[in-house]
Amino acid sequence: MVFPIGDNPLVVFYATVSKVGFLPPPLASKVVRFYGEAVGVVVDFRTIYKEKSPDEFSKQIFGKRLAMRVRALAPEAKALVAELRDEGDKTWSDYLSG
Numbered sequence: 001m002v003f004p005i006g007d008n009p010l011v012v013f014y015a016t017v018s019k020v021g022f023l024p025p026p027l028a029s030k031v032v033r034f035y036g037e038a039v040g041v042v043v044d045f046r047t048i049y050k051e052k053s054p055d056e057f058s059k060q061i062f063g064k065r066l067a068m069r070v071r072a073l074a075p076e077a078k079a080l081v082a083e084l085r086d087e088g089d090k091t092w093s094d095y096l097s098g
Contacts, residue, residue, distance in 0.1 A: 009042050010035060010038060013035045020032060030080055030083070031084070034073070034077065037069070037073055040069070041070060048066070
């Protein structure tokens with residue numbers, strides 16, 4: 001089974017990357033780090049898709065490590081979405097009073 005990845009799989013991030021600086025620094029850092037990991041996963045999937053790994057054994061190891069990375073990102077993604085939603089609910093008065 002093959003799942004090709006398009007040229008721009010992280011459209012939302014790249015469309016809004018110029019606005020990341022408006023987030024509080026700790027949250028902005030988490031967003032950039034998460035998407036950095038996501039880009040790495042995309043590159044790895046493309047590597048498997050293009051079958052650039054040297055042999056079947058290496059491909060299996062590569063695939064297992066990739067699956068571990070994706071599993072590790074899932075809870076991080078959930079937590080990040082929750083933080084971004086909380087941040088999205090704030091108004092300017094929240095920042096001025098805090």
